């Protein structure tokens with residue numbers, strides 16, 4: 001068997017500096033014309049970090065607050081849990097909890113001011129957005145209309161914890177976070193069409209592939225493919241590469257209609273930690289950049305979800321964080337729904353049988 005028949009695992013070393021270049025405050029300062037209006041709150045106080053790391057979510061109880069999250073609940077028969085509270089066995093909590101109004105009042109004020117200025121925001125920390133926690137907000141998106149929603153979303157997210165604890169994981173020159181300063185980025189909310197978000201892989205100053213970011217099938221993308229590639233090419237060669245300190249990185253972009261302007265959503269390390277989406281890292285790592293050496297790359301593939309592979313990819317992202325996977329799959333696939341219903345019926349009839357045999361045996 002020749003060695004070519006084996007897929008080799010290609011090492012892609014990434015340095016701390018490369019990860020730092022992908023922090024929002026670093027890269028967005030290079031391309032300010034290409035990002036939505038945002039406010040960066042630098043060097044978050046340690047109490048806020050502690051607040052994000054603590055279990056549970058403590059929302060501020062502000063005087064005159066009319067937030068649905070903190071409104072005093074008027075007790076009635078249906079919601080009166082006082083019997084439970086009196087329960088002798090209730091464990092007493094001795095852990096000192098961080099509270100926004102007591103422990104970081106200045107930051108709380110700053111956040112309120114920023115949100116008054118920007119309106120609704122899409123938040124993120126240095127590298128990650130809380131995409132996994134949207135289930136906690138009533139609109140099921142990252143859109144935060146008030147500061148309490150911001151606290152809820154950030155607290156419920158494992159992706160945010162990643163930034164706080166494992167941002168440099170896998171770096172060849174060390175992974176400790178000691179002394180690292182954290183930033184909170186509030187991006188002015190824009191209603192983005194997920195179909196028009198793309199991820200572009202740049203290796204040694206050449207685009208070696210690009211993919212849809214949202215893995216659903218959109219029938220109108222295919223015929224626009226060349227338009228998107230031209231825009232990506234121009235952005236990478238004329239805007240990004242001339243200023244970015246690294247030659248390999250992964251760029252997330254947004255191309256809204258009428259396709260004459262492009263936005264940079266994020267810059268990510270050229271490493272296995274960045275999701276290759278419709279590609280595999282092996283494909284990206286072994287791709288041969290175009291040889292013309294000029295300021296354009298025409299040979300790369302913009303990979304789209306086709307109607308043929310829809311079922312394979314169209315499962316909801318981060319679904320492990322809310323409803324059972326069975327249900328998510330079933331919601332996308334009629335066959336799975338039938339199967340699930342059948343299983344459910346079997347369980348019910350089994351249960352009914354057990355109950356009736358129990359009552360026959362009993363007494």
Ligand SMILES: Nc1ncnc2c1ncn2[C@@H]1O[C@H](COP(=O)(O)OP(=O)(O)O)[C@@H](O)[C@H]1O
Pocket residue numbers: 036121122124127128129130131142159187188189190191192194197213252265266
């Ligand atoms: N200003 C914005 N308004 C609304 N949604 C946004 C905004 N910026 C980004 N998003 C959405 O958030 C998603 C994640 O943002 P991103 O910065 O790429 O975070 P991450 O690196 O954690 O994936 C994007 O794919 C986009 O859909």
Ligand SMILES: [Mg+2]
Pocket residue numbers: 127128266267268
């Ligand atoms: Mg990213």
